[in-house]
Amino acid sequence: MILEVKDAVKKFGGILALNKMSISMDSAEILGLVGPNGAGKTTLINCISGYYKLDSGVIRFMDKSITNLPAHVISRLGIARTYQIPRPNPDITVLDNVMIGALFSQDQRNIRDAYVVAEGLVKLVGLSSKRESLAKNLTLVEKKFLDLARALSTNPKLLMIDELIAGLNPVEAEQAINLIKKIRYDYDLAIIFIEHVMSAVMRLSDRVIVMHEGKKIAEGAATDITRDEKVVEVYLGRGYTHA
Amino acid sequence: MKSSIYSWILALGCIVLLVAIIPFSSGYIQTFIFNTLMFLILAASWNIFSGYSGYVSLGHVTFFGVGAYVAAFLITKAGLAPPISIIIGGLAASALAASIGGVVLRLRGAYFSIATFGLNEVFKTIAVNIQKAEGTLGIVVPPIPSRALSCYIALIIALITVLTTFFMERSRIGYALISIRADEKVAEGLGVNTFKYKLIAYAIGSFFPGLLGGLFAWHAAYIDPHSVFTPFYSFYSMIFSIFGGVGTVLGPVIGTTILSIFQELLWARLSYLYLLIYGAAVAVIILYMPKGLLGAVKYVSSTLLSKKVR
Amino acid sequence: MLLDIIQVLLFGLTIGAIYALVAVGLNLIFGVMNVLNVAHGDIAMLGAYLTYWFLVLFNVNPLISLPLIIAIFIPLGAAIYMLLIRKIIHISSSVEEIIFSSLIVFFGLSTFIESSALLAWKADFRSIIYFEGMINLGGILLSEKTFIALLVALIGVFSFEVFLTRTYIGKAIRAISQNRVAAILMGIPVDRINMLSFGIGISLAGVGGVLLALIYPIYPALGVTWTMRGLAVCILGGLGSFTGALTGAFVMGIVESFGSYFIGTAWRDVICYLMLLLVLVLKPSGMFGKGV
Numbered sequence: 118m119i120l121e122v123k124d125a126v127k128k129f130g131g132i133l134a135l136n137k138m139s140i141s142m143d144s145a146e147i148l149g150l151v152g153p154n155g156a157g158k159t160t161l162i163n164c165i166s167g168y169y170k171l172d173s174g175v176i177r178f179m180d181k182s183i184t185n186l187p188a189h190v191i192s193r194l195g196i197a198r199t200y201q202i203p204r205p206n207p208d209i210t211v212l213d214n215v216m217i218g219a220l221f222s223q224d225q226r227n228i229r230d231a232y233v234v235a236e237g238l239v240k241l242v243g244l245s246s247k248r249e250s251l252a253k254n255l256t257l258v259e260k261k262f263l264d265l266a267r268a269l270s271t272n273p274k275l276l277m278i279d280e281l282i283a284g285l286n287p288v289e290a291e292q293a294i295n296l297i298k299k300i301r302y303d304y305d306l307a308i309i310f311i312e313h314v315m316s317a318v319m320r321l322s323d324r325v326i327v328m329h330e331g332k333k334i335a336e337g338a339a340t341d342i343t344r345d346e347k348v349v350e351v352y353l354g355r356g357y358t359h360a
Numbered sequence: 361m362k363s364s365i366y367s368w369i370l371a372l373g374c375i376v377l378l379v380a381i382i383p384f385s386s387g388y389i390q391t392f393i394f395n396t397l398m399f400l401i402l403a404a405s406w407n408i409f410s411g412y413s414g415y416v417s418l419g420h421v422t423f424f425g426v427g428a429y430v431a432a433f434l435i436t437k438a439g440l441a442p443p444i445s446i447i448i449g450g451l452a453a454s455a456l457a458a459s460i461g462g463v464v465l466r467l468r469g470a471y472f473s474i475a476t477f478g479l480n481e482v483f484k485t486i487a488v489n490i491q492k493a494e495g496t497l498g499i500v501v502p503p504i505p506s507r508a509l510s511c512y513i514a515l516i517i518a519l520i521t522v523l524t525t526f527f528m529e530r531s532r533i534g535y536a537l538i539s540i541r542a543d544e545k546v547a548e549g550l551g552v553n554t555f556k557y558k559l560i561a562y563a564i565g566s567f568f569p570g571l572l573g574g575l576f577a578w579h580a581a582y583i584d585p586h587s588v589f590t591p592f593y594s595f596y597s598m599i600f601s602i603f604g605g606v607g608t609v610l611g612p613v614i615g616t617t618i619l620s621i622f623q624e625l626l627w628a629r630l631s632y633l634y635l636l637i638y639g640a641a642v643a644v645i646i647l648y649m650p651k652g653l654l655g656a657v658k659y660v661s662s663t664l665l666s667k668k669v670r
Numbered sequence: 671m672l673l674d675i676i677q678v679l680l681f682g683l684t685i686g687a688i689y690a691l692v693a694v695g696l697n698l699i700f701g702v703m704n705v706l707n708v709a710h711g712d713i714a715m716l717g718a719y720l721t722y723w724f725l726v727l728f729n730v731n732p733l734i735s736l737p738l739i740i741a742i743f744i745p746l747g748a749a750i751y752m753l754l755i756r757k758i759i760h761i762s763s764s765v766e767e768i769i770f771s772s773l774i775v776f777f778g779l780s781t782f783i784e785s786s787a788l789l790a791w792k793a794d795f796r797s798i799i800y801f802e803g804m805i806n807l808g809g810i811l812l813s814e815k816t817f818i819a820l821l822v823a824l825i826g827v828f829s830f831e832v833f834l835t836r837t838y839i840g841k842a843i844r845a846i847s848q849n850r851v852a853a854i855l856m857g858i859p860v861d862r863i864n865m866l867s868f869g870i871g872i873s874l875a876g877v878g879g880v881l882l883a884l885i886y887p888i889y890p891a892l893g894v895t896w897t898m899r900g901l902a903v904c905i906l907g908g909l910g911s912f913t914g915a916l917t918g919a920f921v922m923g924i925v926e927s928f929g930s931y932f933i934g935t936a937w938r939d940v941i942c943y944l945m946l947l948l949v950l951v952l953k954p955s956g957m958f959g960k961g962v
Binding site: 168187192193197198200204206209213217270 | 530531532535536538539542543545546547548549550551552553554
């Protein structure tokens with residue numbers, strides 16, 4: 118058992134963002150998380166990573182309860198995430214950005230070791246040529262990859278990616294998809310993968326969960342999901358872009 | 361964040377120069393040097409926590425006053441030698457920061473600032489009550505033997521403060537603080553125990569004003585609540601750092617040196633008006649130069665140097 | 671004993687009412703513009719000193735000074751708004767930035783005002799000697815000055831409440847406090863209302879300062895003390911809430927009065943600060959507030 122979320126409830130004022138949402142992951146798979154805007158996908162990730170606290174429900178990671186633990190503790194236990202709108206540290210270099218996770222998620226790392234790890238990750242995501250650039254000078258795509266590198270710097274066992282492909286041109290999207298495949302095989306990670314670009318979801322996911330209004334409305338293989346009546350109804354004629 | 365070898369040589373040169381001229385300077389110059397070093401320590405120590413973490417402390421002077429009072433008491437009541445009293449004063453200030461920080465550092469942004477602002481008022485009141493209990497307006501302390509000695513000790517404290525900033529910037533604490541300043545929640549998501557590092561930096565940053573307070577008590581030979589708990593010093597700490605560039609090692613140094621000289625020139629002609637100008641100057645700095653002098657210089661040099669087309 | 675308690679209570683109400691004036695002004699400025707006026711108490715202190723000098727130099731009854739102070743402070747507020755606040759709002763890309771920048775800039779203004787006061791008037795205590803009689807309300811002795819301060823403060827708070835709820839400008843102010851974007855879209859001249867609000871806000875502080883000066887001796891450093899009171903009251907009641915500022919003020923006034931009675935006046939500031947800390951730690955949004 119890697120991750121188990123049971124009956125998660127999260128309210129924001131009058132809005133019920135998560136309505137007894139449950140998911141479980143038993144192996145290092147890629148789980149696609151789809152659904153219309155406002156379905157609660159990002160909220161779910163926020164709750165799992167400790168960014169938000171649940172109002173009720175239980176989250177277990179590697180057989181340990183992590184419900185309402187502080188975010189930095191959850192990060193050390195091995196959960197990392199990227200952000201829908203990338204949030205790197207704008208005034209420091211790409212390399213320094215990646216070092217932060219490396220320095221803090223694993224207590225023992227000194228600056229030298231963290232530097233080595235950071236360099237490796239910067240190379241992995243293809244930003245080596247920009248390693249000394251300030252993060253604020255990167256393009257959006259580069260910032261997304263930086264975000265990914267930062268998430269990986271914490272040496273996670275579960276990586277949650279929030280809309281990486283959306284907004285990328287076909288060439289970049291292909292790069293991103295290949296990168297995720299590579300990460301999955303090199304690091305043997307479990308990945309939760311929020312995405313709107315259906316073709317990417319189809320290609321990458323072992324399994325897909327569809328959310329709507331804070332609840333799970335369908336679950337299964339990617340190809341089955343797209344034929345599911347409820348899912349089609351919820352998307353109502355929403356097509357998918359080709360990568 | 362890397363300084364060239366030239367700035368190191370320059371810095372070393374200035375220090376050697378100072379050390380050399382202090383004993384031969386007039387009382388006026390010595391007082392000027394002492395005051396400048398005092399502001400430098402206040403600004404640089406404020407910068408250690410507030411400059412790097414982005415949590416603006418408006419009560420920095422609290423630790424100066426606490427250090428002053430603890431040292432003064434130890435000297436006059438317990439008969440301890442001044443140097444030891446000063447060090448204990450610094451440690452007391454740090455301990456206070458660590459304990460009050462436990463509460464105050466859980467507050468966000470503006471609330472934190474307000475809490476630090478009020479903290480000073482509290483300790484001022486406590487000092488006033490102590491004085492009332494003693495039946496005196498202030499504490500008289502046996503004076504330091506020579507002003508040159510004050511300058512040397514101040515120079516040593518200033519050096520230690522700046523060096524601490526230098527090493528902290530490159531350490532885990534530095535990385536933690538910078539990540540906190542950029543986005544605290546994201547930092548936590550990356551495994552940074554933000555509370556712990558804020559507390560450590562806050563305690564370290566409060567040690568130096570504590571030391572300085574004790575030295576001030578010895579140097580001035582008299583302290584009273586209103587002079588050592590004056591919000592003006594909190595203001596100076598902040599504005600000198602911001603002017604020179606927060607979040608850098610040399611920013612406070614440059615800012616303090618320039619403004620101190622400027623202030624001295626003004627005072628000689630316009631007595632007291634400099635504070636008025638300072639108040640107005642904050643507006644200018646915040647509104648037109650948020651990164652301070654160093655930031656402005658970097659901006660100009662980077663624009664001039666990089667002719668690349670994006 | 672009962673008489674004592676009632677006296678302390680009345681005094682607490684008076685102080686509370688004056689704090690209400692100061693706090694309501696601070697709250698108004700924050701609610702409308704998201705500016706934390708850390709110089710609010712210093713402006714109150716200015717009002718107090720002006721009244722003192724009007725009395726000493728021109729023999730003006732402090733009550734007559736009140737409309738004078740208001741007449742001076744509204745344009746003064748407009749000037750501060752145009753010079754400082756507009757620019758702060760212009761360069762800030764988020765509400766947090768406005769709050770943060772205003773903290774620092776107004777801290778500078780506070781230093782500016784306090785040092786000017788020290789320069790002009792020195793640090794000695796000054797007292798306003800006027801209304802020195804005593805009033806007897808069925809066995810309860812109240813000093814004339816406390817009584818007048820209480821009356822004026824209550825009138826002031828009440829008039830402001832009427833202003834907020836019954837006048838067009840008052841409604842515009844409330845609209846902006848609730849939702850600035852909507853207010854702009856509705857055609858409310860936000861910039862002009864901001865300017866007016868700041869002027870009114872500091873006038874309230876000025877009046878509060880005058881009333882405090884009737885009761886206590888004044889000196890320049892009091893500005894900061896009063897600012898802390900105002901901030902503590904607003905945070906206790908909830909930043910952004912008018913009811914909150916009112917309630918918080920009276921709570922603070924009464925706690926302070928009783929605290930002074932039992933523990934002694936020396937620890938007033940500490941009590942106030944501890945209350946502030948308690949609120950910030952337990953419920954930062956205060957009793958009624960929407961929070962920072």
